[in-house]
Amino acid sequence: MMRKSDFEGIESAPRWILLFLGANLAAGMLAVYVWHAANLVFSIQAASGSTSALSVTGMAAVDLWLCLVVLRGFPAGAPLRSAWLLITLAAAARVVSGVMGSLSGSGAPAVLAAGGPIQLALLAAGIFTLLRVLRRFGFCREPGTADWAVSGIAVLFTLCRLGEVAAEWLAGRPIPLETWISLAGLPILCVLFLEAMLLRQSVVRIGNGLITRGWVALVCGIFLTGAGELTLWVIPHYSQTLPLAMFGALIRLPIAAAFALVPASQVAAQRRATKPANGQPEDLAGGTDHRLLWPVMPR
Amino acid sequence: MHPSTAGLVAYCDAQAGSARRRRIDNHLSRCQQCRGELRRIQVEKDELSISGISGATGDLKTGLTELLSSMVAWRDGQTVGLASGVKNRVRSQLELYMGSPAVSLMERPGMRAEELLANACEILDALLGPAAAEAVRDDMLGGLRCAREAAETLSRAAVERHPRAAADKHPPRGSEKHQ
Numbered sequence: 001m002m003r004k005s006d007f008e009g010i011e012s013a014p015r016w017i018l019l020f021l022g023a024n025l026a027a028g029m030l031a032v033y034v035w036h037a038a039n040l041v042f043s044i045q046a047a048s049g050s051t052s053a054l055s056v057t058g059m060a061a062v063d064l065w066l067c068l069v070v071l072r073g074f075p076a077g078a079p080l081r082s083a084w085l086l087i088t089l090a091a092a093a094r095v096v097s098g099v100m101g102s103l104s105g106s107g108a109p110a111v112l113a114a115g116g117p118i119q120l121a122l123l124a125a126g127i128f129t130l131l132r133v134l135r136r137f138g139f140c141r142e143p144g145t146a147d148w149a150v151s152g153i154a155v156l157f158t159l160c161r162l163g164e165v166a167a168e169w170l171a172g173r174p175i176p177l178e179t180w181i182s183l184a185g186l187p188i189l190c191v192l193f194l195e196a197m198l199l200r201q202s203v204v205r206i207g208n209g210l211i212t213r214g215w216v217a218l219v220c221g222i223f224l225t226g227a228g229e230l231t232l233w234v235i236p237h238y239s240q241t242l243p244l245a246m247f248g249a250l251i252r253l254p255i256a257a258a259f260a261l262v263p264a265s266q267v268a269a270q271r272r273a274t275k276p277a278n279g280q281p282e283d284l285a286g287g288t289d290h291r292l293l294w295p296v297m298p299r
Numbered sequence: 300m301h302p303s304t305a306g307l308v309a310y311c312d313a314q315a316g317s318a319r320r321r322r323i324d325n326h327l328s329r330c331q332q333c334r335g336e337l338r339r340i341q342v343e344k345d346e347l348s349i350s351g352i353s354g355a356t357g358d359l360k361t362g363l364t365e366l367l368s369s370m371v372a373w374r375d376g377q378t379v380g381l382a383s384g385v386k387n388r389v390r391s392q393l394e395l396y397m398g399s400p401a402v403s404l405m406e407r408p409g410m411r412a413e414e415l416l417a418n419a420c421e422i423l424d425a426l427l428g429p430a431a432a433e434a435v436r437d438d439m440l441g442g443l444r445c446a447r448e449a450a451e452t453l454s455r456a457a458v459e460r461h462p463r464a465a466a467d468k469h470p471p472r473g474s475e476k477h478q
């Protein structure tokens with residue numbers, strides 16, 4: 001049962017993020033249902049676009065702010081300082097992309113680069129540093145078959161996209177700059193998938209504590225990014241009537257929320273350490289419920 | 300007239316008066332029976348005193364041994380209880396921040412409490428940040444006076460690992476004056 005104190009202070013950030021995400025998703029689902037019940041007589045693409053962009057940018061801003069709070073807890077020389085610095089820079093890239101997208105249009109190359117390959121590369125570097133630290137403590141484990149399979153899907157998707165673009169290029173059709181930028185992010189996404197699977201294995205090895213919940217959220221964020229890319233690529237191949245922008249908005253917010261949960265969980269853990277919850281059940285102390293994030297994670 | 304046994308005992312113990320002693324001396328020089336009686340009393344007295352002293356020494360040794368054993372057992376019990384308490388706290392904190400599997404990964408059979416504590420602090424320091432890890436460590440050692448030394452050792456190690464953070468937290472007095 002939730003109490004008032006569960007939603008007080010910065011340590012309650014994971015709960016607020018999940019609450020906001022839940023409300024937003026429910027509203028989005030309702031909109032899709034109404035649109036479908038009304039027999040597609042009106043377009044909901046335009047209405048959903050600006051609202052979702054605002055939500056996503058706002059979530060990215062919260063993510064950046066929480067990252068900065070976490071970064072303050074890691075002074076120079078701390079093993080995870082560089083990892084958090086890179087994760088913060090990735091969050092900053094998402095904010096810049098969101099703000100610039102609102103100001104100059106989402107199709108601008110700088111916007112696409114900041115929200116695509118740049119933030120993915122920064123994230124990949126950050127997770128690589130995190131994995132190195134975990135390896136030093138003996139928490140890393142080889143990826144399993146399922147991990148290789150999931151990473152394989154990402155690679156397959158990348159190859160399909162590259163093949164499609166190559167076919168168009170060979171046919172003499174002009175390839176827009178945004179497509180090239182999008183393609184540049186795909187190999188990084190493959191690396192991120194592999195890192196996410198390694199991180200998932202580490203979490204399985206370590207357990208689901210207050211610290212590891214943030215990593216679970218990171219794995220979810222990467223998984224959702226890949227799934228979103230795949231969905232947005234697959235849908236136009238099969239249906240021209242589905243509201244693509246609506247689906248895009250429905251996918252982008254959970255991704256932003258998952259990435260925001262990473263520093264939020266870390267902040268919750270840090271605050272739990274410095275301000276122990278008196279008489280609180282430890283399992284509820286400032287963390288997110290892992291079942292909402294990753295159903296296969298062990299308790 | 301022969302002296303009484305009580306008189307001979309008093310003579311033997313040198314507790315008889317000088318007149319009585321003189322009388323007994325005169326009598327003993329003439330009476331063989333009383334000399335024999337005095338010898339018997341003397342022998343019995345010697346035996347009694349020897350057995351009494353040795354008996355007392357045996358009791359003392361046994362008592363001291365028992366006392367020392369009790370003290371050692373008490374001290375060991377205290378140490379074991381303290382170590383067990385520290386281990387339990389470290390385990391619960393690790394479970395809270397990392398998870399149960401992490402505890403089984405970190406704790407080897409027969410691992411000493413201070414070793415587990417040091418490992419936990421190092422990992423929490425890396426993953427949670429030095430300030431938060433220090434708070435967790437204080438929480439783990441809270442109320443355990445005997446663990447103060449371990450805490451100081453860990454603090455020194457933390458300062459060696461993050462000298463800059465320590466300098467920020469505890470600036471030297473000279474710099475405070477300059478400011």
